[in-house]
Amino acid sequence: MLEVKDLHVSVDGKEILKGLSLTVNAGEVHAIMGPNGAGKSTLSSVIAGKDGYEVTAGSITFEGRDVLEMEIEERARAGLLLGFQYPVEIPGVKNIYLLKAALNAQRAARGEGEIPAPEFMKLVKEKLAFMKMDPSFLQRAVNEGFSGGEKKRNEILQMLVLEPRLAMLDEIDSGLDIDALKVVAEGVNSLRSEERAVLMVTHYQRLLDYIVPDKVHVLLDGRIVKSGDKDLALELESRGYEWVQEESAA
């Protein structure tokens, strides 16, 4: 589904990713772990098309399409969705308005008409209930005055409504208390299916207790230096990253 090959990325002339390769297949959940500054967030930002990242070498393909040639919105419409670590506030724009505009834009790209209002409301209310969010949420401005937990729930709510093919989650667990973490994890787990994949970036093993990954990768100094199954995350939790560093240097 997603194929990243020998990706080199610079920010302001400084190389952050130094030949990263990664393959994600449909039906899989991947977790990328690593210390601060290893380039974890850079990877998801580049895949999503954020400005300010220069790809100097390598390729990203998604279902056979060259992602680097696609506009930001095209990537989203193809099913590449990013759950932000720090979702931005958009004053005056209601949550429900953004959701509807996004869903209709994606439907239009698939050649479908606008979703009828009653159908949309039914869908959104169902997903809201699943995320244990109050319907009043829809009438509030996007992320404005939301607590950290509310913002993260909102990101997952959007995923549930938009149903991406590949959901990328950037530190979705940061700033969450345990109850909120469980709700967010349930939301992500409900996305799991044979046709869909999840790519999570995280610092902490804690998240992986609730969203059990099929594959765990260690990102160190711009490269994936070790891959394994969920046990690798536990090992990192108890031993830290140094041993991986030493192992890869050896």
Place this chain on the structure above:
Amino acid sequence: MATEEMERLVRREYTQGFVTDIESDTVPPGLDESVIAFISQKKGEPQWMLDWRLEAYHQWLKMKTPSWAHLDYPPIDYQAISYYSAPKKPEDRPQSLDEVDPKLLETYEKLGIPLHERAALAGVAVDAVFDSVSVTTTFKEKLAEAGVIFCSISEAIRDYPELVKQYLGSVVPQGDNYFAALNSAVFTDGSFVYVPEGVTCPMELSTYFRINAANTGQFERTLIVCDKRAQVSYLEGCTAPQRDENQLHAAVVELVALEDAYIKYSTVQNWYPGDEDGKGGIYNFVTKRADCRGDRSKVSWTQVETGSAITWKYPSCMLRGKDSVGEFYSVAVTNGRQQADTGTKMIHIGENTKSTIVSKGIAAGRSDQAYRGLVKVGPRARNARNFTQCDSLLIGDRCGAHTFPYQEIGNSTATVEHEATTSKIGEDQLFYCRQRGIAEEDAVNMIVNGFCKDVFQELPMEFAVEAEALLNVTLEGAVG
């Protein structure tokens, strides 16, 4: 986003630039007493009106163009302007829509104001000003039933001289400022509204202005008087065709609210802004002022300004009555080479007077805009309260936004609050929306409309929809 891309998107064309080819009855350029006498005679005015005009003219001759605004434009040659232009045959003016020159109606169609439909569908009475003569006034009968007078100022001078004499110039005196003096001398048309005691106007009143003939100035004069416990909502929309020369628009609007009266005045202004390099476009120098004369009276100004090459405009409220309320809600959008210096004045004179100012400025392209607001609290205005919020949104990196708040507080019991923000349209906001699949332009419109929401919700319903659409057109491709 890359600057070049931003610029590509900022360029747009004025979609309402077309010229209606109707023969005009126009006086040669220039201004002197004989031109004023000509205008007065054309309008069939009584002697007192001509005297009033000439008085204004003599004051104007002694005045100088104000230079304090944050605007840059070449000096205007007032002798190069023609001060009167009316569609041919003003004597037999059409009595109904059927008699109106079809070309004129076509013009309204192009503007998106199908007059009859609009009036019928929306229940709006439209007093359409085409250049200088009122072409048609609809819904007059229904208004007459309620006792509301809604007609052109010229008719009012003829038919209701006592009312006009009593109120004209009572809010904006002839010599108030340079442009008001010029207007007082040469005004050619405009609207007059009188809502009698205890009457709530049964419909929203609306006037569309349009400058059509080349090289003519348009000088409307609008006077709205709301008697005790009366209410009215007045809508004003403006657009003009595209020309290479600059055109002058110097209007005066006077509002009088007596005890417990409420006037809501909404403007959507879309005058031609000139081309990308600043060629052509309307010079818009307008004096708008409300006198909250009676206790508990209220005036609310709402404006959406997207056009004009230059805007110089400060709708103001004199809060004289006890417990009177003044409000100012404004969205100003500038793009290309537009310049706007706009804001408001809230003059607190009576006790317990209250004012609210919400100003949203959006600057794109190489435009420049300033918010200029005065809050003045007089010595007798005990417990006066003001809240001001002005926010600016910059799109791209070659535009500018400035805020000039003035406060003169002469009473220690007053409460005055001022909040101001300036932000760039967030790359991260755009990225967020686009990452959800929303096209860049739609995302910009969404963000800008969100930014303006506090003001749009003050507009009458159908106007709000129009304003939103206009904003989208103005910023079309505008950004990104």
